[in-house]
Amino acid sequence: MTVSIWQADGTQPIREVDVLIVGAGIIGVTAAYFFKQAGREVVITEMRDLALGASSRNAGFLITGLDTYYHHAIEKYGHAVVRELWNLSLQTHGYWRQFIKQSNGAVLTETCGSLLLAESEEEARELEIAARTMQQDKLEVEFLTSDPLNRGYCAAIRQSWDGAVHPYQLVRAIYEQSGAELIANNEVYAITQPDQHSVTVATRQYIFKARTVLLCTNAYSCNLDPYFVGKVIPTRAQVLATAPLKESLLDCCGYSDYGYMYYRMTFDNRLLIGGARHHHRDLENDTMDDRISDPVQRSLERYLRERFPEAADAPIDRRWAGIMGFSVDGIPLVGTLPDKPRVGFAVGLTGHGLATGAVTAERAVELLLNGTSPGALDARRLG
Numbered sequence: 418m419t420v421s422i423w424q425a426d427g428t429q430p431i432r433e434v435d436v437l438i439v440g441a442g443i444i445g446v447t448a449a450y451f452f453k454q455a456g457r458e459v460v461i462t463e464m465r466d467l468a469l470g471a472s473s474r475n476a477g478f479l480i481t482g483l484d485t486y487y488h489h490a491i492e493k494y495g496h497a498v499v500r501e502l503w504n505l506s507l508q509t510h511g512y513w514r515q516f517i518k519q520s521n522g523a524v525l526t527e528t529c530g531s532l533l534l535a536e537s538e539e540e541a542r543e544l545e546i547a548a549r550t551m552q553q554d555k556l557e558v559e560f561l562t563s564d565p566l567n568r569g570y571c572a573a574i575r576q577s578w579d580g581a582v583h584p585y586q587l588v589r590a591i592y593e594q595s596g597a598e599l600i601a602n603n604e605v606y607a608i609t610q611p612d613q614h615s616v617t618v619a620t621r622q623y624i625f626k627a628r629t630v631l632l633c634t635n636a637y638s639c640n641l642d643p644y645f646v647g648k649v650i651p652t653r654a655q656v657l658a659t660a661p662l663k664e665s666l667l668d669c670c671g672y673s674d675y676g677y678m679y680y681r682m683t684f685d686n687r688l689l690i691g692g693a694r695h696h697h698r699d700l701e702n703d704t705m706d707d708r709i710s711d712p713v714q715r716s717l718e719r720y721l722r723e724r725f726p727e728a729a730d731a732p733i734d735r736r737w738a739g740i741m742g743f744s745v746d747g748i749p750l751v752g753t754l755p756d757k758p759r760v761g762f763a764v765g766l767t768g769h770g771l772a773t774g775a776v777t778a779e780r781a782v783e784l785l786l787n788g789t790s791p792g793a794l795d796a797r798r799l800g
């Protein structure tokens with residue numbers, strides 16, 4: 418989205434606020450909750466409406482873990498960082514469970530477990546090494562040498578404590594529990610920090626004067642500040658969902674092909690399949706979630722026919738896209754803008770916001786309130 422000089426001509430009312438959060442996805446509303454817990458007054462400004470970015474377009478997998486197989490993550494980030502990220506993921510799920518419990522039944526969820534499945538013998542060997550490395554770290558995962566689904570996979574890792582959620586309901590519940598004010602249809606288009614004490618944020622409806630600003634704009638962050646260029650890479654993901662089926666074809670969240678394919682039954686018994694962007698990378702470096710692309714959707718349909726032939730003739734009721742924000746090294750980014758120290762950010766969730774999001778938001782809030790180091794999420798690692 419862009420804003421013309423006619424839509425916001427500089428005569429918008431000035432509004433003084435304590436904390437201004439930009440973006441009402443799951444990270445924005447969770448950060449709002451933590452700020453409110455610390456006694457701060459919070460306004461969230463959102464260019465669309467609650468959760469209409471990736472946070473209500475995802476698959477709703479509550480999977481503990483990282484963006485890559487455990488042993489590869491150790492090679493890439495080092496053992497200590499991987500342990501920290503794993504704990505952060507466990508803590509994040511603890512927070513989601515707390516929000517869900519406090520919602521009194523308003524959020525559909527189930528602890529159905531997850532299966533990370535191998536599409537090939539080579540991937541099976543990778544899974545075995547990943548599982549053994551996790552077991553050495555006392556993580557209670559189960560390695561299965563054959564396909565528990567009987568659908569032609571070669572091996573699997575089961576994490577029985579993982580689950581699935583209705584992602585839109587989860588964001589709504591967190592927002593309601595946050596007590597923050599949301600201003601929808603209010604795009605931010607310029608941020609300046611004129612002095613040490615306040616930030617000026619120009620939006621379509623208001624010019625905010627804020628003490629503290631937190632950007633929770635994930636994939637869209639580059640549009641707001643050049644600092645994010647080359648650090649947060651917008652990446653589109655697509656999904657399809659069948660009409661409700663007579664029988665459930667899966668009793669857990671499944672994913673495979675190094676995480677590029679994922680599938681689950683929804684709470685109303687639809688088969689949801691997402692992914693396949695690795696076959697069409699040139700089409701998916703996009704910031705548009707208002708369209709799908711035929712080649713990716715054909716790949717998803719082919720996968721459905723091959724692995725779930727019972728649903729091959731089921732009508733496809735819905736197809737959609739969402740934009741993920743991949744951090745350049747795969748770990749979320751928490752920090753403050755180098756030239757605007759009162760503007761913090763919690764972005765780069767790398768397709769795993771439900772795995773790492775709550776603690777990412779919490780660390781950004783603690784950095785802004787107390788100067789606490791965000792640990793492995795510290796964006797200064799990228800220079």
Ligand SMILES: Cc1cc2nc3c(=O)[nH]c(=O)nc-3n(C[C@H](O)[C@H](O)[C@H](O)COP(=O)(O)OP(=O)(O)OC[C@H]3O[C@@H](n4cnc5c(N)ncnc54)[C@H](O)[C@@H]3O)c2cc1C
Binds near residue numbers: 444465605656773
């Ligand atoms: C198809 C798909 C499947 C996925 N599946 C899973 C999954 O199963 N499990 C999992 O853990 N993760 C999954 N993810 C990733 C997950 O959805 C994201 O990591 C998470 O939603 C990121 O949350 P967010 O709040 O940072 O971003 P978003 O939800 O995208 O929120 C950012 C918000 O900022 C707003 N915004 C941007 N710019 C401005 C501006 N200038 N002014 C005002 N507002 C602005 C946007 O409108 C948006 O609402 C998936 C993603 C997709 C797309």
